Structures are given as C-alpha cells and as structure tokens.
Amino acid sequence: MFKFAVLVVNLLISTAAITYTLPENGQTPVIVYHSLSGMIVTEQQRPLLTVFPDGRIIAGSPSGLEEEVKSLISSQKLQALLEEVVKKNHFFDINTKDITQEITRLQNTSNKFFSLMDSNVVSILITLKERTKKQQFYGLSETARQFPEINHLTDLAAIQAKLNKLRHWILVGEERGLTQALALANQQLQQKYPAVPVLTVDDFNMATRHIDGKRTVYFQRQHINNNTGKVDGYISVYNYYDKKGIVDIVVTVHSN
Secondary structure (H helix, E strand, O other): OHHHHHHHHHHOOOOOOOOOOOOOOOOOOOEEEEEEEOOOOOOOOOOOEEEOOOOEEEEOOOOOOEOOEEEEOOHHHHHHHHHHHHHHOOHHHOOHHHHHHHHHHHHHOOOOOOOOOOOEEEEEEEEOOOOEEEEEEEOHHHHHHHOOOOHHHHHHHHHHHHHHHHHHHHHOOHHHHHHHHHHHHHHHHHHHOOOOOOOOHHHEEEEEEEOOOOEEEEEEEEEEOOOOOOEEEEEEEEEEEOOOOOEEEEEEEEEO
8 A cells, every 4th residue: 555655646646845836716727738639730629638736637538439538636736736847847948949949959060860751749848827838849758858858848858748647647546546456467477577577557558448448557677788788688467358358468578
C-alpha cells in the first residue's frame, strides 16, 4: 500500500507553496492537453486530458475509439499539480519560438542535425483566473531527447510526461486497477522468468480502454548501460483484457 501512496504522490501531490487562483466558471478547464496528428493543428479532436477547477478530470479519446473515463482529484492535488507544472517546470515562462531558434543555433554550430517527418503537435493550455497561455510544439518528446541542453524544452517535455502519467493512471483504474494489473503481470513474469526481479508501480507505462470493452495495460523496465548511456536490455509485459475481462499476458525479456 505504501508503494501506491508514493505513486499517487509522484503523479499528483507535493506540498504546494502557492495557491493558484482558478477560473470562477467551473466549466472553464484549468488544463487542456492535446496531442494533435500531423503538421496542421485541428483542435476539433477531443483532448487527451481535461482538468476542471473542481477537480474533475476527463481522460478523453481524440480518435473516438477509446472509452472516455472520468475521475476526480481533491483541490489540494490540483494545486500541487499546478505547482509542479507552473512553478517547477516554468510553464508560463516557456517561449517555443526561443526554443526553435536555439535548436537552429545548435544545429548550425555543431554536427548535430535533427528532423522529423511524422509526429504530433503537443498542445497544452493552462487557464488561471488572471492568466492563460497555450504552448504548442511539434514532435516534443523526440526533440527533447535530442536537445536535453535546452532547459525550457526539457521543462515542456516534463509537463507532457506528467499529464500522460495522470491520464494513464486514470485509464488503468487508478490505484485499485493498477494493483490488480501489476499482480497479474508479476505472476506471469515470475512463472516464466523466476530470476528476474518483479515489476513495481514505477514500471507502469500506459493503459488503453477501447469502446468495445477491450483493455490493455503495459509495463516496461529498461536497463541503461552505465558506460554507454544506452538501453542494453528491457522487460515488457502486456496485459490484454477481452470484453469479458479475461486476460492474455505477453512477457518479453531482452538483453543484449
């Protein structure tokens, strides 16, 4: 149980030092997170995540193929989420034009060249009572991996990762759903590879819920080589649930 309390803390909670004033209209979202397909931004798609002033959260489906799942967090957790996104990751200070210019400068002054042919536009809108701002960036996570020296790019990627974690935590069924999925994954992992250490909540990667009732929960642990900094092994476990809740578990253990 302690481990799951830690997970919730990591996902949502820290002690907020600042109280963020929220929109007076309870139907005005505080956070809207999109991942929009292609170079042309069309925000008619449903957001991946919408957070309201009263703590309501909707984990949406841009494609319409996944189930829309609703959740609720306390005002304390919402304030802590804003504390991390706004203060720790400097949301309102980020200027994406400056980031793009810095990428160009780095490519011009080094041998580093980077281009993307097919990715998504990440769009994050935050609305407080007296302040609102939208950040948009094409190929955010891929670009952040290539240019970790650009601090505000790293900050924006961290915000995206935070919102993704929150969304998948809701989709897995929050604490109860994750507890059950993790137990099933470890049972199968230990049967096939008894010498491999069990998975933990930190290895939870993603979850999906399709409108036809099928679900997927995915766990992954990577081993990073200390000398090269590259991945030289990984464990992955997929829990596939059919419409009746029957589970097929696929375990992969790979080492170079």
